[in-house]
Amino acid sequence: MWKDATRNGAGTAPGTAGTAGRRAVLRLAAGAAALLALTCAAPGAARAAEERPTLDAASVDAHVRDYLDDTGLPGAVVAVTSGERVVRAAGYGRTAEGRPLTARTPVPVASLSKSMTAWAVLRLAADGRIALDEPVAAQLPEFAMADPRAEEITVRQLLNQTSGMADSAHPDLVLPQPESLTEAVAALRDARLADDPGTAWHYHNTNYAVAARLVEVVSGEPFADHLADAVLRPLGMGDSVAVDSTTEMPEGARGHVRAYGRLFERDHPRWFTGGAFGVVTTADDLGDWLVAQHTLGVSADGRRVLPEAEARLAHTPPEGREYAMGWSVSPEGERPFRLQHTGQLLTQNAIQILLPEHGVGIAVATNTGMISGDDAVALADGLVDLAEGRAPGDHRPFTLTADWVLAAFTVGAVGLGAWGVRRARRWARRAADGPRWRAAPGLLWPLVPLALLFWLPELCGLAMGRRGTFGQVVYVWPALVIWTVAGAAASAAVLLARCGALAAPAVRRWRASRVAAVR
Incomplete structure (x- = not known):
C-alpha cells in the first residue's frame, strides 16, 4: 500500500536520532513549579544575513538541514x-x-x-446531498446521545467544533477504542454534551x-x-x-x-x-x-x-x-x-x-x-520567517530548555527528600515538645507532591482542554513525569520517616512494657 520512490526534485538529507496544547501545558507547569518564568525566554536573535532571505528550494533545504543538525x-x-x-x-x-x-x-x-x-x-x-444547517440526527439516524440537546446539533457545528461535544463529557482517547466509524458513533449513546450546541x-x-x-x-x-x-x-x-x-x-x-x-x-x-x-x-x-x-x-x-x-x-x-x-x-x-x-x-x-x-x-x-x-511547529515557524523575508529565528521545542530546568528540580526534590529523612528525628523531637497540632503541617505538606502525581493526568487535561491517561502523559512530557514521580517519592520517604520518628517513643515504651510484663 505504501509507496516510497523518489520523484524528481524529492531531496533527502542525513539526520540524527497542537500550539494551543503546548501553551496550555506551559501554564500548568508554571502553576506547579514556577517553570514558566524560567523556560519561556524570548527566541534568540535571527541569524545574520548579508542579503534579504528568500523562500526558495535552497533556503528551505538549508533551514531544515540546519534544524536537524541543531536539534537531533x-x-x-x-x-x-x-x-x-x-x-x-x-x-x-x-x-x-x-x-x-x-x-x-x-x-x-x-x-x-x-x-x-x-x-x-x-x-x-x-x-445538495448534505444540509450543513440541518440536524445531524435527521441525516444520520444512528446518531444519538444520552442528551436530548444532541438532536439540535447541525453538520456545520460538527465541522466548526461547536456541537457541544467535548473531552470533558466524552474522553474519546481514554475510552476503549472503536474499530470503525459505526462503533465510534454508537459509543456516543451513553454520552452527554458539555454545552448547548x-x-x-x-x-x-x-x-x-x-x-x-x-x-x-x-x-x-x-x-x-x-x-x-x-x-x-x-x-x-x-x-x-x-x-x-x-x-x-x-x-x-x-x-x-x-x-x-x-x-x-x-x-x-x-x-x-x-x-x-x-x-x-x-x-x-x-x-x-x-x-x-x-x-x-x-x-x-x-x-x-x-x-x-x-x-x-x-x-x-x-x-x-x-x-x-x-x-x-x-x-x-x-x-x-x-x-x-x-x-x-x-x-x-x-x-x-x-x-x-x-x-x-x-x-x-x-x-x-x-x-x-x-519540532513541526518550530520548523514551520522558521519557514514563515523566510516567507516574511527574515532569516529563520532560533525556533526550538521549549522542552530543550525546560527539561533541564525540570532536571534541576528533580535533583533538588531528591536532595530535599534525603535531607528531610535525615532530619526526621530532630523534627519529631521539636514536634513532640508542643501541642499535637504542631506536627500537622509537617505531615501534610508531603502529601502535596503525592496529590500532584495522582492528579497529573487530570491537571494536564484541564490545562489542555483534553483528557488523557497517565501513560499518555509519559509520552507527552517525560521530564515532567520524572520530576513529579521523584517529588512524590521523596515526599513519601519524608512522610514515612517523620511518622516513624513520631511513633518511635511510643513504640519504645510499648516494647519496654512488654519486657517488664514478661519479667
Whole structure:
C-alpha cells in the first residue's frame, strides 16, 4: 500500500536520532513549579544575513538541514508552495526504523486530516446531498446521545467544533477504542454534551468521526474510499490514504519522544483515527493540497474539485470564533495573518500553514511526538520567517530548555527528600515538645507532591482542554513525569520517616512494657 520512490526534485538529507496544547501545558507547569518564568525566554536573535532571505528550494533545504543538525531531529517531510507553484517538496533524515525520508514517503499528519474530511462533507453539501444547517440526527439516524440537546446539533457545528461535544463529557482517547466509524458513533449513546450546541467551542475528535460516518451513509461507500475518490485523487494526491487506526499507519506510527535533549524511539498505542486524524500522505501530495487551498478548490492541473464558495467557507470561522473547518485563524490584528492547524500523535506531529498575504503554503511533518517534540511547529515557524523575508529565528521545542530546568528540580526534590529523612528525628523531637497540632503541617505538606502525581493526568487535561491517561502523559512530557514521580517519592520517604520518628517513643515504651510484663 505504501509507496516510497523518489520523484524528481524529492531531496533527502542525513539526520540524527497542537500550539494551543503546548501553551496550555506551559501554564500548568508554571502553576506547579514556577517553570514558566524560567523556560519561556524570548527566541534568540535571527541569524545574520548579508542579503534579504528568500523562500526558495535552497533556503528551505538549508533551514531544515540546519534544524536537524541543531536539534537531533531524526526526520521530517516538508512542502512549501507559492501561489500555484510548489517551491519545495522533500524528505529529510530517516524514519524511526531507519528508512530514508523522501518526497514520496508516506507519513501520518494526524489532525491535518480534519480539513480534508471537511472538504469531503462540503463536496456533498455542494451537491445538495448534505444540509450543513440541518440536524445531524435527521441525516444520520444512528446518531444519538444520552442528551436530548444532541438532536439540535447541525453538520456545520460538527465541522466548526461547536456541537457541544467535548473531552470533558466524552474522553474519546481514554475510552476503549472503536474499530470503525459505526462503533465510534454508537459509543456516543451513553454520552452527554458539555454545552448547548452552537454556544461554545471544544476541540473534540468525535465531531469529525461523526462527520465522516455521515459521509459514509450519504455516499454509500466507506469513508476512506469516498475521501480518495472525491478529494484526494482529484487533487493529484494519489499516494494519500485515510486509515482507521494508528496501527494501520506506516511503521505503526512508531516515532520518538524527547527527554533531556535526547530522543527515544517509541511505539504508538492503538488509537482509532477514522475521520478525525487518520490521513497518511506525502510531501508531494501535501504540496498539491496547499496549492488547492490557494486556488480555492482548483487542483494543480486546473480541475475544480470544490466550488469556490465552499472552499472559502472552509477557511471562514463562525462570528466570534477563531476555528473554521479544520483551520485555526489568527486573532484579529496579528501579523502575518495565517490559517493553520496542527496534527499531533504521541510519536509524530505535523502542521499546515497558509499565509494569504504572501500566497505561501507550508506543511511540515516530523517523527517526534506532541509537546516534548514540537519540532513541526518550530520548523514551520522558521519557514514563515523566510516567507516574511527574515532569516529563520532560533525556533526550538521549549522542552530543550525546560527539561533541564525540570532536571534541576528533580535533583533538588531528591536532595530535599534525603535531607528531610535525615532530619526526621530532630523534627519529631521539636514536634513532640508542643501541642499535637504542631506536627500537622509537617505531615501534610508531603502529601502535596503525592496529590500532584495522582492528579497529573487530570491537571494536564484541564490545562489542555483534553483528557488523557497517565501513560499518555509519559509520552507527552517525560521530564515532567520524572520530576513529579521523584517529588512524590521523596515526599513519601519524608512522610514515612517523620511518622516513624513520631511513633518511635511510643513504640519504645510499648516494647519496654512488654519486657517488664514478661519479667
